[in-house]
Amino acid sequence: MSSVNTKKTELTVRVASIKQVAPAIKEFLLEADNVSLPAYSAGSHVVVLMESDEQESKKIFRNPYSLLSDSDGENSYRIAVRLQDSSRGGSVFMHQSVKEGDRLTIKPPANLFAPYWRAKKHVLFAGGVGITPFMSYLPEMLRRSAEVEMHYMFHSNVTGAYQDELSQMLGDKLHCYDSDQSVRCRIYPVMAAQPIGTHVYICGPESLVKAVQSAADELGWPASAIHYEAFSAPAPGKPFVAELKRTGKRIEVGSDESLLEALEAAEVDIQSSCRGGVCGRCMTPLIDGQADHRDQFLSDDEKARQDCVMPCVSRAQNDKLVLDL
Amino acid sequence: MSVSPKPIQTFRDDFTYTNSDYAIERFPFPFPEDAYRYSVNIESHKMPGVKDSVSEHFHDVDEHYLSEMAERDLVIKHRPSCCITLPHMDLACWDLIDLSMHHLSKDYPEHFSLEKTDDQWVWENRLLGLKDSFTFGDSSTLPLPPLEYIGRQLQGDIALMDQRDNSLFMDAGVVTCPADWSLAFDAGMSFSEWHGPVPFVHSEGIIDRALKFLMAIPQGGATRRLNWTLTINPRMDTSPEVYPDWGKDKTTVTPENVGDKVYLRVEMQVFDRMPRSNALMICIRTYLISMNDLVTNPVWAKRMHRTMQTLPPELVEYKGLTRFHPILVEWLSKYDVE
């Protein structure tokens, strides 16, 4: 794999240092030469672009990583990457190919997981590498003197980064649970003890999101007080063909790639940000064919109209979609 | 062309406001077609824009700068509720200070300069004779609350929206030249709530789509749209709070004075994402042109007649034009002969 040529809207950064912060998590300090990097808000992520040249077929991975708070003033970003078992996301590239001094191409910060600043209290549930977005929450929450409490679950043989940094910031408001020491978090009592007006944030595996949501349901919390990070790898599906009305291109979409990835591989100019069906950036007009809508952006009415589709997650119900591209 | 603001003119009482030939030439005429309907009329506000146009720079500083800043001072003194910042919006105000000072000092170096040493900033606004040193992010180091401080140096009203619960909330602003809406009334409301009074846009899905678009605006993705109404006399402050001052002007329009009295009021609205706070900013920059000045451009004159003639009655009423609309259409008809 290699890094990718930079477009106007993208930034080139230099990997200033790489640190092992947990057995399977590496932290990358990214710096820009000569230009200043854009500021960012608590909960922001950047997308790192990586090009694989395995098996002739060039494929570009675009992985979103949360920005940790910058410890060294304004002009650097920190991200932390967990080595995943399947290389789909490009974490193998980040862990094995990227060296200090290398250049990476990234997209400027965007935020899909901002804190709800009017909450009376913030309770953060982090699972493993899901600690990352909270690393930018905490300094800003402390600056605003917000009331905050953290429940951090990990396997110390694999994850569990930043415990010292966290305990310095949070003191006894930090609760750690190491599964490899058989210490588990009992979510229901934690939730039941919260005062009215508390907002809860979850970043971690699907099972953690579900556990918190079901406790919240049982306790009668309003859905608007539960926030979770919405990155998810697009689920696989049947292969289909995308026909591009304006350019006449025919693009095969494989079962393990998204429509967006297939369009990008065919060098179609298309915007994206969250790549998880949330932000609306990739919306594309649909001329013919029935989309299997899997996004959270379009309303039910809009989905039923079948006149646009979010290619980052959605697919075809049958074997073809005709797009106005 | 470099700007040099004129000495102060007034937007009230004796109304000494005038437009130069250059200001008329670059006026943002808002009608691309002969018929006007609401739509999601949004375009990119990429910099630099077309040279000499009102969107060449992020903030357009023009010949009316000193007049508008003097008018803003009057309004703030009479009506402090035109500046509101809810406590959770402090960081968003600093985002705006950062954005505006960078753009102004880069785009108009003859008037503005910014020097930064870490978080110690020195800002100079030579047009207003200001030179201030402050610690970025520390509101106690500014002579005024941060939003009022920067708002008093920018042409155009500002509102900062907090993004939460799948909507935008108007949680901060400095609004001294609104087209008949009130920040004090709308503060804390959501996007669909403050757009409540607008006809058509709810049932036609315009508001839902506009909201989704705005919520997805990324950093560096500034966007703009034009909106318009008509105002009698070149009056900037048409707030509901002072309706008694300006509502009665509508009855003063006669076939003889249309050209002097009736002004086309165009808002260039710029939206951008604030980096540190994730708030959405809108800057509503207002331009006024008298009918006499407008009809010096024959293409505008003709189109103005056609859009006014075919304006749906609901819009005539919502925009508050009922009293003088027929007189205006009649007056404009002489510019639309063939």
Ligand code: HEM
């Ligand atoms: C966050 C950004 C925005 C703010 C703060 C805002 C604010 C307002 C306010 C305060 C009004 C006056 C409502 C009243 O009568 O009390 C208004 C009117 C209106 N807004 Fe927005 N607006 C925003 C974005 C948009 C966008 C993106 C559209 C796109 C279609 C839009 C369409 C309209 C229309 C059509 C009207 C009626 C204007 C007229 O006929 O004079 N707004 N807006």
Ligand code: FES
């Ligand atoms: S990229 Fe965000 S919805 Fe598709």
